[in-house]
Amino acid sequence: MPRDVRIEEAPKFVGEEVRIKGWLYGKVDKGKLQFLQVRDGTGIIQAVVFQNNVPPEAFEAARQVGQESSLILEGTLKAEPRAPGIPGGYEVEVKDLKVLQFVQDYPITPKEHGIEFLMDHRHLWLRSTRQWAIMRVRATVIKAIRDWLDSHGFLNIDSPILTPAACEGTTTLFATDYFGQPAYLSQSGQLYNEATIMAFGKVYCFGPTFRAEKSRTRRHLMEFWMVEPEMAFADLEDCMRVEEELVTYVVQTVLRERANELKVLERDTSPLEKVEPPFPRISYDEALEILKEAGEPLEWGEDFGAPHETIISLRFEKPVFVHHYPTKAKAFYMEPEPDRPEVCRSVDLLAPEGYGEIIGGGQRISDPNLLEQRIKEHNLPREAYQWYIDLRKFGTVPHSGFGLGVERTVAWICGLQHIRETIPFPRTLGRIYP
């Protein structure tokens, strides 16, 4: 009896009789010899069907089978340097073959396609090797994030998706109806994290977040995944140390476990190999100097635009921290620097190679009176934030946290031009199909 084998495990079963269940990815018809590229979700392997080696009906099936037909094949697994595939170098000398469904006219051919066509066929596009590789990296990025946090004292405490009020204003929120009350899809779990750290010390939430910003750029999605760690008894420095260690662990794990996928993506891994602590740290003021030298001066107090982030990140080989932004450019809950209240203890992490911001975070206000004052200055409804103010009345402590965007991180690690390929079914401006 042949053994059921997954393609990624093929190297372990050379010389054995195997059965592979999958889909036809590609084919070369050489007459009496058929080369089938078969994928099973874990890789691609070449199956060689020679007319004299198989029953006549199996050979006829191999001759007629079309791209993405589902099939089960049996044969001898061989090491073969000429064989293409992922990882490649192995092939099955087929002895029998059964086609579950003959497919004709699969829309996504091996030739080039435009982005609109591919996005309309996202449900099928995910089968292509490039998308397959990206999703495998994404899964590893997510697992590495969880593994690192779980093993460094953080407890996973998820925050609600349906929320009653905005963290930072309501124009960028998706509104829905909650039994007659307005409710909004969460755009951050941070405020809830600030509650749970007082119960659990160090926490993180990990889930989808929603922004109704009409942003149409290569780094925005309406729905994206964010991990938000938050720590009690932590200042800005502690925050940056956690960020650099976490990001380093994620990058190193992908380099180690997803080498094949990065190869499929033709990612030059040398910039990724340089990622290790400490990351350079520059202040907002220093960043302004760099922008001035680069001929893109910015007025003090202005927040960076995408081109500014690119200029700064290209100056460094590793991800770079930019800290102490102007207080008025950041959210209401940011802790001002005591000696210099016009700047706050905020920090963004910019990925190298021009990828820009992947993390935003900082130290939160711990004084109840200052927090109340800021809520007033930002014209936020006090009642909605009563519980948040409460956190500073019952055992307040210095605390910090950050949000890391999963898709931007995946785009950087994979070396992608656009964030839409980093999530299985992207929600972009104007698209909610499929």
Next chain:
RNA sequence: UGCGGGGUAGCUCAACGGGGAGAGCGGGCGGCUGUUAACCGUCUGGUUGUGGGUUCGAGUCCCACCCCCGCAGCCA
């Protein structure tokens, strides 16, 4: 939302100053025992985004609308 580019065969694109709508790929059939997005022969392909207008005649010019892409703002 602003600026710019675009919508022609299943896909990627071409069609000069307004005059017979084309190629490659894909798909079908035939050939080949080592192909790597194979190759060779042959067949198959159209409501030119939608609606209106100018004209003897519109893919091409004009008006309106729809959709897509890029950049910017905003952010992770």
